[in-house]
Amino acid sequence: MAQTAGNKAGEQVPTRRDIIRAGVGAGGALFVVFGIPSIAKVVQADAGATARPAPAPAPAPAAAAGPPFMPSGFVRIDPAGTVTLTMPQVEMGQGTYTSMPMLIAEELEVELSQVKLAAAPADDKLYGNPLIGFQVTGGSTSVRGFFKPLRVAGATAREMLIAGAAKTWGVDPASCRAEKGVVVHDASGRRAPYGELVATAAAVAVPTDVKLKDPKSFKLIGTSARRLDVADKTTGRAQFGIDVRLPGLLIATVAASPVIGGKLRSVDDTAAKAVKGVRQIVRLEDAVAVVADHMGAARKGLAALAIVWDEGANAKVGTADVVATLQAATTQSGVVAERKGDVDAAMAAAAKTVEAVYELPFLAHTTMEPMNCTVHLRKDACDLWVGSQVVSRARATAADVTGLPPERIAVHNHLLGGGFGRRLEIDFVTQAVQIAKQVDAPVKVVWSREEDIQHDIYRPYYVDRLKAGLDAGGRPSAFHHRVTGSSIMARWVPAYFKDGLDADAVDGAAGPYDFDNLLVDYVRREPPAGLLTGWWRGVGVTHNAFMVESFIDELAQAAGREPIDYRRALLARQPRARAVLDLVAEKAGWGAPMPKGRGRGVALLFGFGTYVAQVAEVDVSPKGEVRVSRVVCAVDCGITINPDTVRAQMEGGIVYGLTAALYGEITLKNGRVEQSNFDNYQALRINEVPAIEVHIVSSLEEPGGIGEPGTSGIAPALVNAIYAATGKRLRKLPIDGRQLAAT
Amino acid sequence: MAYTLKINGRSQTVDVDDDTPLLWVLRDVLGMMGTKFGCGMALCGACTVHLDGQPVRSCITTVDSVGTGEITTIEAIGRTPAGQRIQQAWIDLEVPQCGYCQSGQIMSAAALLAANPRPTDTDIDDAMSGNICRCGTYVRIREGIKRAAAGGSGRTGG
Ligand code: FES
Numbered sequence: 065m066a067q068t069a070g071n072k073a074g075e076q077v078p079t080r081r082d083i084i085r086a087g088v089g090a091g092g093a094l095f096v097v098f099g100i101p102s103i104a105k106v107v108q109a110d111a112g113a114t115a116r117p118a119p120a121p122a123p124a125p126a127a128a129a130g131p132p133f134m135p136s137g138f139v140r141i142d143p144a145g146t147v148t149l150t151m152p153q154v155e156m157g158q159g160t161y162t163s164m165p166m167l168i169a170e171e172l173e174v175e176l177s178q179v180k181l182a183a184a185p186a187d188d189k190l191y192g193n194p195l196i197g198f199q200v201t202g203g204s205t206s207v208r209g210f211f212k213p214l215r216v217a218g219a220t221a222r223e224m225l226i227a228g229a230a231k232t233w234g235v236d237p238a239s240c241r242a243e244k245g246v247v248v249h250d251a252s253g254r255r256a257p258y259g260e261l262v263a264t265a266a267a268v269a270v271p272t273d274v275k276l277k278d279p280k281s282f283k284l285i286g287t288s289a290r291r292l293d294v295a296d297k298t299t300g301r302a303q304f305g306i307d308v309r310l311p312g313l314l315i316a317t318v319a320a321s322p323v324i325g326g327k328l329r330s331v332d333d334t335a336a337k338a339v340k341g342v343r344q345i346v347r348l349e350d351a352v353a354v355v356a357d358h359m360g361a362a363r364k365g366l367a368a369l370a371i372v373w374d375e376g377a378n379a380k381v382g383t384a385d386v387v388a389t390l391q392a393a394t395t396q397s398g399v400v401a402e403r404k405g406d407v408d409a410a411m412a413a414a415a416k417t418v419e420a421v422y423e424l425p426f427l428a429h430t431t432m433e434p435m436n437c438t439v440h441l442r443k444d445a446c447d448l449w450v451g452s453q454v455v456s457r458a459r460a461t462a463a464d465v466t467g468l469p470p471e472r473i474a475v476h477n478h479l480l481g482g483g484f485g486r487r488l489e490i491d492f493v494t495q496a497v498q499i500a501k502q503v504d505a506p507v508k509v510v511w512s513r514e515e516d517i518q519h520d521i522y523r524p525y526y527v528d529r530l531k532a533g534l535d536a537g538g539r540p541s542a543f544h545h546r547v548t549g550s551s552i553m554a555r556w557v558p559a560y561f562k563d564g565l566d567a568d569a570v571d572g573a574a575g576p577y578d579f580d581n582l583l584v585d586y587v588r589r590e591p592p593a594g595l596l597t598g599w600w601r602g603v604g605v606t607h608n609a610f611m612v613e614s615f616i617d618e619l620a621q622a623a624g625r626e627p628i629d630y631r632r633a634l635l636a637r638q639p640r641a642r643a644v645l646d647l648v649a650e651k652a653g654w655g656a657p658m659p660k661g662r663g664r665g666v667a668l669l670f671g672f673g674t675y676v677a678q679v680a681e682v683d684v685s686p687k688g689e690v691r692v693s694r695v696v697c698a699v700d701c702g703i704t705i706n707p708d709t710v711r712a713q714m715e716g717g718i719v720y721g722l723t724a725a726l727y728g729e730i731t732l733k734n735g736r737v738e739q740s741n742f743d744n745y746q747a748l749r750i751n752e753v754p755a756i757e758v759h760i761v762s763s764l765e766e767p768g769g770i771g772e773p774g775t776s777g778i779a780p781a782l783v784n785a786i787y788a789a790t791g792k793r794l795r796k797l798p799i800d801g802r803q804l805a806a807t
Numbered sequence: 808m809a810y811t812l813k814i815n816g817r818s819q820t821v822d823v824d825d826d827t828p829l830l831w832v833l834r835d836v837l838g839m840m841g842t843k844f845g846c847g848m849a850l851c852g853a854c855t856v857h858l859d860g861q862p863v864r865s866c867i868t869t870v871d872s873v874g875t876g877e878i879t880t881i882e883a884i885g886r887t888p889a890g891q892r893i894q895q896a897w898i899d900l901e902v903p904q905c906g907y908c909q910s911g912q913i914m915s916a917a918a919l920l921a922a923n924p925r926p927t928d929t930d931i932d933d934a935m936s937g938n939i940c941r942c943g944t945y946v947r948i949r950e951g952i953k954r955a956a957a958g959g960s961g962r963t964g965g
């Protein structure tokens with residue numbers, strides 16, 4: 065850190081101006097609280113972390129001292145008037161560091177510009193996700209889970225502040241109100257800023273039945289309030305886990321066995337140790353790490369290692385082996401997930417039956433920020449700096465590896481450079497702590513992109529069989545969807561894997577439609593040991609929407625019907641689904657003629673509490689090149705917290721889903737993942753991105769999730785559009801242009 | 808060996824192997840964390856900095872190749888007129904999501920705008936297609952560049 069004094073603001077983070085407080089915690093590690101000067105303050109620190117005292121609040125005017133007012137785990141107001149909101153959910157781009165504060169601020173009656181944010185420490189009891197039961201940011205659950213608890217937290221604090229003021233003034237609390245961080249008594253014109261009420265409010269009994277605002281009177285919720293994290297994200301100041309700086313910090317990078325499940329046999333590190341800046345080579349059971357002064361030296365050292373692997377049982381495994389197992393399994397009956405009416409009888413009586421098998425590949429996540437975790441392990445305590453979607457699990461694995469009690473481990477969570485479900489896993493945290501056990505200094509373990517792609521926890525490979533019986537009018541009188549794939553739940557939350565059924569794998573397996581005779585069943589088949597499958601943006605809904613919406617299009621075609629009309633006829637009892645479908649049709653100009661080689665496709669889904677319909681327009685060249693020119697999206701996510709965030713999530717979700725549909729595929733050969741970096745595991749780039757229009761249905765229904773549904777609908781809309789353009793039905797992703805070339 | 812680099816208008820001396828990529832000199836040796844690592848192979852653009860005003864991928868730019876060139880990073884791009892306009896447009900349109908790619912996006916966009924005050928869509932594609940955004944903020948990146956090119960109409964909304 066060879067910085068000299070006299071930096072201008074904006075250079076060489078952190079600048080003096082930004083360090084509103086820095087110090088050395090009880091554990092000896094530096095903690096620094098960064099401010100966002102422009103809009104709000106984001107505290108990337110350890111508010112309430114258990115391995116050491118919580119950092120003191122931001123510096124206050126000398127007069128204002130004393131303990132803060134903390135009516136809940138979410139709200140803290142100090143005597144200087146600083147309002148700190150502790151974020152139970154983590155920010156990974158989805159806007160939760162704006163929507164969560166909006167929920168609290170709406171009821172607390174403060175301006176967003178008045179609040180500072182703190183990342184929650186590991187604590188399932190205080191910060192557990194109400195929909196899942198522990199600290200998780202995933203499944204598009206943040207707003208759904210915290211819509212009420214955070215408003216209650218805001219209202220509780222507000223009522224206590226009002227009660228405190230009323231008592232001081234000797235007036236009826238009902239005659240007081242709160243606005244912009246001030247309690248006001250209109251009759252007398254008295255006003256007290258929250259900071260002045262901290263002591264009196266803290267003495268008030270915590271009310272148990274605060275009244276929440278009628279959604280019709282929301283002032284902040286429903287507005288496109290400015291995101292609180294954007295200014296720092298345009299100046300390079302935003303702090304991701306990978307950006308942590310600590311005195312004496314070493315940097316490590318890793319190579320795990322290229323054959324999945326393989327072990328380290330031996331390593332010759334002579335050349336690596338000769339690299340300038342390399343400090344140490346760490347051997348783990350299944351990996352080697354090079355620890356160095358900087359990542360340049362660590363990477364050079366890693367490249368200089370001569371490693372011999374024990375390839376183990378998977379040495380000959382290829383993708384075809386996995387697929388063959390799944391294909392065979394789709395012909396066997398599975399665990400029943402949903403049954404309505406009598407599918408067998410209806411199928412037998414049908415005028416016509418249609419059957420199709422669809423396949424989805426393994427997918428990596430490639431978050432833009434590669435996996436990383438920084439660990440400082442001492443004899444009696446351990447600190448982690450990381451960006452995790454599961455903070456308490458990160459702590460638990462550190463406790464496991466170190467043998468320390470959980471309360472001696474502090475997790476300092478950071479902004480995530482993308483999550484997409486990858487950071488719902490703790491494999492890289494476990495590994496970093498294992499490395500740290502052998503290093504006598506704080507160490508930041510950073511994976512290369514190659515490591516990130518080849519040692520991901522992949523979206524499962526699915527092979528689904530769908531069969532429908534059509535009546536004389538072409539309507540599906542019987543609908544059967546057999547899902548075949550691995551179970552994420554069984555590994556990730558075994559308690560939710562009941563009677564052989566993975567509820568996520570079958571989520572959305574019948575679409576939003578009314579079927580009189582329906583069967584959804586599930587056949588679980590796991591890939592070879594060591595190859596793990598996990599969450600990936602949209603998970604069950606994304607996979608099932610591809611299967612169901614492709615198949616519904618095939619049914620419409622078999623029935624000789626137009627795809628939107630065909631769907632609408634199956635939605636008699638689904639007014640919200642019908643409404644998004646109609647809206648997208650209108651906005652997309654559905655039905656307007658298109659030139660040869662171009663086509664429109666639609667997809668509709670219900671997932672994460674949200675209805676989404678999308679229309680994609682494609683252009684397929686005679687050579688089979690697919691270009692998506694336009695996507696129109698209609699979304700009904702109930703009460704909208706922040707419309708611009710909803711738009712952003714739909715835009716981003718569509719790009720994420722399109723990337724997968726056009727390029728995403730992880731393949732195995734000789735037990736190794738064949739893809740390694742963005743040259744052979746491609747991401748959509750700006751020149752390939754369609755125009756995207758998002759239309760939001762205004763609604764007072766319960767809020768739905770928005771992080772994932774945008775991703776879920778685009779692949780089926782795309783293949784349906786390709787069908788419209790070419791008459792060719794693709795039942796497998798990613799899109800294989802060779803099948804579309806005019807012959 | 809020791810290299811003296813000119814970074815954001817100041818000279819800094821570092822002692823590293825000659826083939827050390829500039830990215831790690833900036834981040835791990837000098838502690839300037841705004842420039843990001845995404846791929847290490849010039850495939851994603853996250854590590855983009857300016858060398859004498861030209862956008863380069865610092866992950867493959869070795870320290871011995873920099874010579875007396877002037878390096879500008881995200882920490883100082885706001886001092887240039889183009890960088891300032893791009894950053895303002897990014898804030899106005901709320902371009903970033905996770906934000907991790909955005910240092911690189913802004914550096915590429917600022918270089919484009921400095922060289923070409925009125926870029927067409929094709930110019931934008933050419934200048935920006937080396938920068939990946941996994942959050943998919945491309946629609947707003949394009950809009951942001953156009954807004955910055957139009958002079959930036961200032962912040963709208965609350
Ligand atoms: S890190 Fe340099 S281009 Fe990706």
Ligand code: FES
Nearest residue numbers: 905906940941942
């Ligand atoms: S904003 Fe997340 S990768 Fe671009």
